[in-house]
Amino acid sequence: MSEILCQWLNQELKVSQTVSPKSFAKAFSSGYLIGEVLHKFALQDDFADFSESRISSAKLNNFSRLEPTLHLLGVQFDQNVAHNIITEKPGAAMKLLYQLYIALQRKKKGVQTGVEMPTVQPLMSTKVQNMKSEAFRDQRLSRRRQNEIMAKIQAAIIQIPKPTSNRTLKTLDAQKLMKKKKEAEDVANEIKKFEALIKKDLQAKESASKTSLDTAGQTTTDLLNTYSDDDYIKKIQKRLEEDAFAREQREKRRRRLLMDQLIAHEAQEEAYREEQLINRLMRQSQQERRIAVQLMHVRHEKEVLWQNRIFREKQYEERRLKDFQDALDREAALARQAKIDFEEQALRDKEIHEQIAIERAQARYEKHYSICAEILDQILDLSTKVADYRLLTNNLIPYKLMHDWKELFFHGKPIYEQASLRHLPTKLSAEHLIELEKRNLLDNNDYEEYKNMVGEWALPEEMVENLPPSNNCILGHVIHRLIESSLPPQVESTVPELPSFAIKGCLLGKTFSGKTTALKALEKSFPIQVLSIDTLVQEAIQAFHDKESVSGAHGLQKAPEEKALPVRQESGEENQASVALVFFSVPHTLEISNTDARKAAKAEEVVASDSFSELTVRAQLGAKSEKLLKKGKSISDILLVSIMVNAINQIPMYKGWILDGFPMTLNQAKLLEEALTGYNRNLIELEGKKSRTSTLAVDPTASKEVPLPPSAFDFVMLLDISDNSSLNRMNDIMAEAFSSETPLEDINQRVAAKNKDTDEDQNLRDQIQHRIVGFLDNWPSLEQWFTEPENILIKINAEVDKQSLCQKVKEMFMTEIMKKENKVKKKLEEKEAERKEEVSLTEKTSPPPPPPPPPEPEKEKEVHLPQERSKTPAAKGKQRKIARRKIPLKKSPAESTDVSPVPVVPAPSKPGSEEWVYVNEPIPEEIPSFLVPYWKLIENSYINSIKTVLRQLREGQHAVLAYLYDIRTGFQQFLRRPDHKQDFVSQWQADFNFLPDDLWDDEETKAELHQRVNDLRDRLWDICDARKEEAEQERLDIINESWLQDSTGIAMNHFFSLMQAELNRFQDTKRLLQDYYRAMECKIPMDDTKRFTRVPLVQLDSKDILESQLRIPLVPRRSISPESALSKPKTKSILKGKIDYTLESVELNFEADEKMVMDTWQQSSLAISHMVAAEIHQRLMEEEKENQPAETKEKLPQVAANKKVKKEPPPPPPPPKKKKEDKKGKGKSPPMAEAAPVVVPAEETEEVEVKNELKLRIKEEHLAALQFEEIATQFRLELIKVKALAFLEELVIKAVDVYRLMEKWLGERYLNEMASVEKLTGVARYHIETSTKIQNELYLDQEDFFINGDIKVFPDPPPPVRPPPVEKEENGTLTIEQLDNLRDQFLDIAPKGIIGNKAFADLLLDLVTLNLGTNNFPSSWMNLTQPELQELASLLVTNSESVDWRKFLLVVALPWPIPLEEELLETLQRFKALDAEQLGTVTYEQYKQAGLWFTGDEDIKIPENPLEPLPFNRQEHLIEFFFRLFANCEKDPPQLDYTQMLLYFACHPDSTEGVYRALSVAIGTHVFQPIEMPHPVAEKTSSFTDMSPIEEYPELEDNFMSEERELQEDGEEKEEEIPENANTEMISMQTLLQVFRGGNEVLDANRFASHQKLENIYLENFIKVFQDLGSKNLEPIEVAVLLKHPFIQDLISSYPDYKIPDVKIILQRSEHVQGSDEERSPSRLTEEKK
Secondary structure, eight states: OHHHHHHIIIIIOOOSOOOSSHHHHHTTTHHHHHHHHHHHHHHHHHGGGGOOOOHHHHHHHHHHHHHHHHHTTTTTHHHHHHHHHHHHHHHHHHHHHHHHHHHHHHHHHTOOOOOTGGSSSOOOSSSHHHOOOOOHHHHHHHHHHHHHHHHHHHHHHHHOOOOOOOOOHHHHHHHHHHHHHHHHHHHHHHHHHHHHHHHHHHHHHHHHHHHHHHHHHHHHHHHHHHOOHHHHHHHHHHHHHHHHHHHHHHHHHHHHHHHHHHHHHHHHHHHHHHHHHHHHHHOOOOHHHHHHHHHHHHHHHHHHHHHHHHHHHHHHHHHHHHHHHHHHHHHHHHHHHHHHHHHHHHHHHHHHHHHHHHHHHHHHHHHHHHHHHHHHHHHHHHHHHHHHHHHHTTTTOOHHHHHHHHHHHHHTTSOOOOOOSSOOOOOOHHHHHHHHHHHHHHHHHHHHHHHHTTGGGOOOHHHHHHOOOOOOOOEEEEEEEEHHHHSOOOOOOOSSSOOOOOEEEEESSTTTHHHHHHHHHHHHHHSEEEEHHHHHOOOOOHHHHOOOBOOOOHHHHHHHHHOOOOOOOOOOOHHHHHHHHHHTTTTHOOOOOOOOHHHHHHHHOOOOOOOOHOOHHHHHHHHHOOOOEEEEEOOOHHHHHHHHHHHHTSSSSSSSEEEEEEEOSSSHHHHHHHHHSSSSSSHHHHHHHHHHHHOOOOOTTSSSSOOOOSSSSSEEEEEEHHHHHHHHHHHHHHHHHHHHHOOOOSSSHHHHHHHHHHHHHHHHHHHHHHHHHHHHHHHHHHHHHHHHHOOOOEEEEEOOOOHHHHHHHHHHHHHHHHHHHHHHHHHHHHHHHHHHHHHHHHHHHOOOOOOOOTTTHHHHHHHHHHHHHHHHHTTTTTTHHHHHHHSOOOHHHHHHHTTTTTOOOOOOOOOOEEEOOOOOOOOOOOHHHHHHHHHHHHHHHHHHHHHHHHHHHHHHHHHHHHHHHHHHHHHHHHHSSSHHHHHHHHHHHHHHHTGGGGGGTHHHHHHHHHHHHHHHHHHHHHHHHHHHHHHHHHHHHHHHSHHHHHHHHEEEHHHHHHHHOOOOHHHHHHHHHHHHHHHHHOOOOOOSSSSOOOOOEEEOOOOOOGGGGGGEEEEEEEOOOHEEEEEEEOOOOOOOOSSOOHHHHHHHHHHHHEEEEEEEHHHHHHHHHHHHHHHHHHHHHHHHHHHHHHHHHHHHHHHHHHHHHOOOOOOOOOOOOOOOOOTTTTTGGHHHTTTTOOOOOOOOHHHHHHHHHHHHHHHHHHHHHHHHHHHHHHHHHHHHHHHHHHHHHHHHHHHHHHHHHHHHHHHHHHHHHHHHHHHHHHHHHHHHHHHHOOEEEEEEEEEEEEEEEEEEEEEEOOOOOOOOOOOOBBBOOOOOHHHHHHHHHHHHHHHHHHHHHHHHHHHHHHHHHHHTTTTSSSSGGOOHHOOOOHHHHHTOOOTTTTTEHHHHHHHHTSSOOOOOHHHHHHHHHHHHHHTTOSSSSOOOOHHHHHOSOOOOOOOOOOSSSSSSSOOOOOHHHHHHHHHHHHEETTSSSEEEEEEHHHHHHBBSSSSSHHHHHHHHHSSOOOOOOOOOOOOOOOOOOSSSSSOOOOOOOOOOHHHHHHHHHHHHHHHHHHTTOOOOOTTEEEEEEEHHHHHHBBBBBOOOOSGGGGOOOOOOOOOOHHHHHHHHHOOOTOOOEEHHHHOOOTTHHHHHHHTTOOOOOOOOHHHHHHHHHHHHHOOHHHHHHHHHHH
C-alpha cells in the first residue's frame, strides 16, 4: 500500500517533496504535504498560509486548517490522529493518507451529490468556517426533518388500516375524549407522584433541620452560657427564619413553574388535537390522501433532482471555465518564462561565441607571435653570424657565404649548426634531421647554380659567345620514349564530344546564412535541381527501410545514370551489379589522409549478400549510413560523396543542379571532384613533377605542363555572413517560432509539441557553435581549392534582407549561366573548326587509297600491334600534328605504307630541330626495362657526385677562412709574448735611486750613469733584434707549412672530380644512345670492353702505392723549395708590389698547380674527342660491311622477312637531309649509304630504299645527339677549368695577403719597440742631468713606454702629526674639562644633587681662590667676591637653604641649544622605544643611539695647515658630559634616568612655562595652558649666550623684548589652537610628586648625608587636592581637572625650580666693575668677546 501511495504522490500529483516509504511518517508529520494534496484537488484555498517549518506552532496551524476539510470529505480525523501524525507514529500518516486517497478517488468519480459539493470547498478563515459549518448544520437538520416526514408518511401509508364501515364521527369523537381523559389522568398521576416526591424531600429536610436545631440549641445554650451574648442569638434566629422563608418561596416558584408547563402542554395537546381533527375532516377518503402524498413525494423528488442537476452543471461549468483560465494563465506564464529563458540562452550563446572568437584570436596571435619570434631569432642568428665572419674575414664576407645564409634564412632553417653530421647515429634526432635538410637545401642550390651556370658558376665573358644549347632535344626524346615505353598503358578518360549546357554549382555558407532560402527561390525561377546532403541521406535510409529494389529492365536502363565513378559514360551496357562493384571500389582510387576514412573504405569493400545486392545503390548506401549512425559514428566523407554522386547521376543531362551546403570540407571537395570528373588533382601534380624529374635531358615536345582538368563545378557561391549575424538570425527564427505557435485544442498535445520543438531548437542551439567553428576551420582550405586552378568562387554579402539576398543570388546565377553558354559555344566552334581543318588537310594530302594486295592482311595484323603501341602519349605535340597531316584519318598501316613513296620535297630539317621528325622505330621490350634504370642511375650518380663535390668546396671555404683567421690571431699572440725587458728597466731604476745623495752632482758619477743608460739601451735593442728574428722565423714556418699546398691539392681534386663526373656522364650517355639506336636497327648491343676514362687526382701524401691497388690514377705533386725557386726565372707573377723572396715558392707552386689543371683539362677533352671519333669510325666500318654487294644479296631476303615483322610504317617523311657535319669528316656516311642498293625486283628495291633511308635517319639522329653531348661536355670541362684556376688564384691571394699582413705587423712592432727604448733613454738622461731620483716606476712593456704614476718605487716622507684639539676659554664659558672637575667635586660632597646654600657659596669661594680654582673656573670667575657668590647661590636656591648643583652645572654650561617642548617629547619617545623593559633608565650606548635634540657641529672647517689642531667640537662633548652629569655612576654600567634628565632640560626663563614643559615631559604628551589663566609675563632677562648687562647694552634689551613678543604670540596661537579634547590625559600622584620636587631635605652638605630620608612638602596638599577632585583612593585624574584646582594654579605660578636663572648678570657686573677700574670701554669688551 505504501508503494501505491508513493507512486500516486510522486508521479500523479508530483508533490514538491519526493516521498519514499521509509520517510513517509517524517514527510507528513508537519501536515504541509497533506495540505498540498488537498490543494492539488482545489479543496484547500488557504494553502498559502501553510508552513513547511517543523516547529510545533506551524504544525498546529497546518492541522487546524486541515481538520474541517478532512471532516467534510468523511475522513476520520480528531486530536488523537493529529497527535500520532505529529509524533511520527508508524502507520498513522499512512492510514490517514489511504482514507484521503479513497475519498478523493470517490470524489473524482463523481460519487458525491450536488448538495455536498459546495460544502467541500476550503475554508478561508475561522469566521467563514464557522458560518459554513452552521449553514451545513441547518441544512443537515432540515434534510433530517424532511426524511422524518417522509418516513412518517410511509409509515402512515403502511400502518393505517382500511376504515370499518360501522365507525362514525361520534365514535371517533368518543375515542378522542377517552384518549384525552386518559392522557389527563396520566398527567394527573404524574403530578401526584411528583408532589409526593417533593413532600418526602421536605419532610426529610425538616427532620434534619430539627435535629440540627436541637444540637444548635444545645450549642447555643452552651455558647450563651459561655459568652451570654443575646445579640448573637438573635442574629442566628433571624437567619434561620430567613432561610425558612426562602425555602417556602422557592417551593412556590417551583410549583408555579410546573403549573405553567402543564398549562402549555395542555395547550399544545389541544392544538395538536385540533390539527388532527382538521386533517381528518378535510380528508375525503384514504385513497385520495395516499395519491396526494405520493404525488407530492414524486414532485418533491423531481424538484430536488432538477435543482441538483442544475447546481452540478453550474459547478461543472465553473470548474471548466476555471481550469481553462488556469491553463491559459499557465500557458502565458510558461511562454513568458520561455521567452526569458530564450533571451538568456541567446546571451549565453553570444558570450560562448565571443569566448570562442577570443580563443581563436588568441590562438592566431600566439601562432603569429611564435612565427615572429622564430623570425626574430633567425634575424639575430644571421646578425651574429655576420658579425662572427666579419671578424674572420676583416669585414669582407664572401658573396657565397652571404647567399647561403640568406637561403637558410628565407627557408626558415637555423643558421648555426645544430648537430654534427660527420658521424651520424643509427637513430637520427631532430637536430640531425634539420642539419640534413639544411645540407640538402644548400646542395640543391649549388647544383642549380652549376647546372644553370649562374652565381659562382657564371660564364666568363670570353665563354658567353660560345655557349651551346642548354638541352639535348634528341636525348630528351629518347629518354622520354624509353620511360613511356616502360610505363604500363594508361586508359584515358573519354570526354563527351558534345558538352552540356547544364550548369553545375554549389552554394556554401555558414549556418543561417540563407542558403536554403536562396536555393528555393532559384528552384522556382529556373529549371534546376537542388540537392541537400541531409535530405539525400534521409532518403537513402528511407529507401533501405522500404527495401527499394530494382528490376532487370529498370536496372539496365538506370545503370548508366546511377554510376558514380569516375565520370558519366555513354555506354549503357553495365548493369546494376557492375555499377555497385564500380561504386564500392571507389576507395581504392582515392588517396585519403584520414585513417577513419580508410577504415570506412575497407569496411565498404566487404562483399554484400545476395539480398543486399538486389537493393538499389541508394538503398545500399542508406544501409551503410544507418549502420554507422546506429553505432554513434558520423558518416564518412566517401559515403556522403557517394550518396551525392548517385543523386547527381539520377538527374537528366540537360538539367542543371546546385548543391546546398556541400562540400563542407576539403576532403569532400577532393572526393567529389574526382568522382565527377575522373581526375585527381594531386595525382596529376605528382605526375607533372615526375615528368620533370629528368633534369639532364628534356623532350621539348613532351615538356609542356599537363593542364589541370576543369573543375566539377561551374561556380561556387559563398554567402558571407558574420558570426553574430548568424546567431542573431537563429535567435530571430526561434523567437518567431515561439510567437507564431498555432493554438492546439488539447493542452497536452500543445505541451508535447512544444517540448519537441524546444528539443530541436536546443539541438540546433547546441550545434550552432560547432557548425560555425567547423566552417571557420575548413573554409580557408576550401577557398584555396576553389580559387587556385580556376577562380570559380563568388562571394555574396548575405547580411541583407531575404528579398535582396534572393535577388543577388538570381543575378549572379544568370551571369554564370551566360558564361557557361558562351564557354560551351566557344568549345563547339573550336571543335568544328578543327574538324573542318582536318577534313581539308586529308582532302589535300591523301588521294583515294588503292585496294590492298592480297598477301598483306597478315602483315597488317603483325604491324598493327606495334602501331598501337606507338600511339602512346610519347608521341605528342609536334609529332602528333605532323602525323595527322601526313596520315589520313582511320587508315590502316598497310594503306599508309603504300602512300609513303609519294615524292614530296619539303624544306631540309636538322636532327634535333623543331621540324625534325624523330625516328620512332619499334624497339625490343627488354631495351626500355634495361635502359630506363640505367639512365636513372646515370642521373643519380651525376647529380650526387656534383652535389658532393660542391658541398666539399663550400665547406672547404669555411675551413680556409677559419684557418687564415687562426694564423693571423696566432701570429699576433706570438708577437705579444713576454719579453722580460721590464726586469732590466726595474733593476736599473733601483740602482739609480740607490745612489747616495752626495754623489748626484759629481761629474764622474753622471758619466758613469750615462754609460749605464747606454748599456741598458744596447741590451734592450738586442732583445728587440732577437724577438724580430724569432717572429720572422715564425712567419717563415707558417709560410712553409703544407696547409696551402694541401688546400690547393684538395681543391684541385674537387675540380678534377667535377671533370670526372662530366666525363662519366658523357661515356654513360654515349653507351645509352649506342644501345638505343642499335636496338632500333635490330642489332645486338656491342660489348664495350674498354674501361672508362679516369681523370687522375693529385696525390697529397708521399706514400708509395701500387698502381694495381688504385681505382683512380694519382699524379705525384712536387712542391718547389725556396732555394730552387730563386734559380728559376719568373714567367708569371700574381704577387703585386714589392718583391718578397719568401713568397716566391708560393707563386711557383701555384704555376705548377695551374699547369696541372691545364694538363688534366686537355687530357679529358682529348678523351672525349677520341671517343666521338671512335664512335663515328665504328659507324663507318659497319656501313662499309653492310654495303658490300655480296652480303646484301645473301642477307636481303632475310632482312626483308625480318622487316616485315619489326618494321613500323613511318609517316611519309620528306627526303632525308644530310646534317652539316663538323670538321672531323662526319659527312662521309651518306654517299656510302647511297651506294648500298643493288639491282633487285621492284618490291624488294622499294623495301631496301625504305630501309636505307631509315638507317640514314637513325645514323644522323644518333651522331647529332652524340655531337651535341660532346659540345656540351667540352664546354662544361672548360668552365670547370676556368673556375678551378680562379679558385686556386683566389686561395693563393688570400694566403699571400695574410703572409704580407704578418710581415707588416712584424715591421711596425719592431720600429715601435725601438722608439719606446729611445723614449726610456731620454727620460733617464733627463733625470741624470737634473740630479733627481725617479720615484714613479718606469714601465716598458712590449712597444709601449710610460711613467706609471700609480706605483712609487720608494715611499713619500711621513706627513707631520696634527695636534689634538684644545678647548679655549671664551666669554667666561666653562670648558668641558672644568665642568667635569666641578661635577666630580660636587658628586663627592653631595651625591644626591642637593647642597646647602652656605656650603655651596663656601665651596665656590674656595674654588675661585688662586690656589684652588685655577683649573676649575675661567679667568672671569676669578674676580667674584663672596657677596657675589652668595647672590649666585640665591639665584639657584630651590627651597629654603638648598641648591641643586646639577642645575647649576647645566646653567653654567651654556650656551647649548635650548630645546622646544616638541623636541623634548620626541627625545623622550626615542628613549622609551629603546627602553624595552620600561625601567626608566638607559645605558650609554642606548643614550648615544637615541641622541638628543642636537648633534655635534657639522660645519667645522678642517685647517689646511697640518700642524694646526682641529677646532674643538663643544656640542659633541656636551652630549657626553650631560650623560656623566645625570647618570647614576654607582651602577655598573652607569644608568641614566632619562625622564629626570629631561625634567632638568624643561627649565625655561618663564617659570610657568617651565612647569608646563615639565608636566608635558612627565606625562609624555603636550599639556596645554588653560585659557582663563593669565599668561605670566616673563622676567626681562638677557640672552643666554650674551653676557653683557642690559643697562649698558640697549640693543640687547630690544632683542629680548622681541623674543618676549614672539613668545607671547606663540602663546596666543597655542591658546587659539587648543583642541576640544585637550588635557584629557590621566596624571598620577607619583608623576605629580616627580614634577614638584619640594621637600624638607636634610642638607646634603657632606658625603655621609646621602642616606637621609626625604619627604615632599607638597604630599599632604596633593592628597587633599586629589580627594577634593573626587579621587578618594588617589586614582589618576585628568590633567584638565587637576589644572582647575586653585592650589595647583597657585603652585604652578609660584614654583621656581623650572626657571633658568641668569648667572651671567653677576659675571658681567663683576667684569664691568673691574673694567671701570681698569678703564676698559664696553666696545673693547665686545670686541674681545667677539
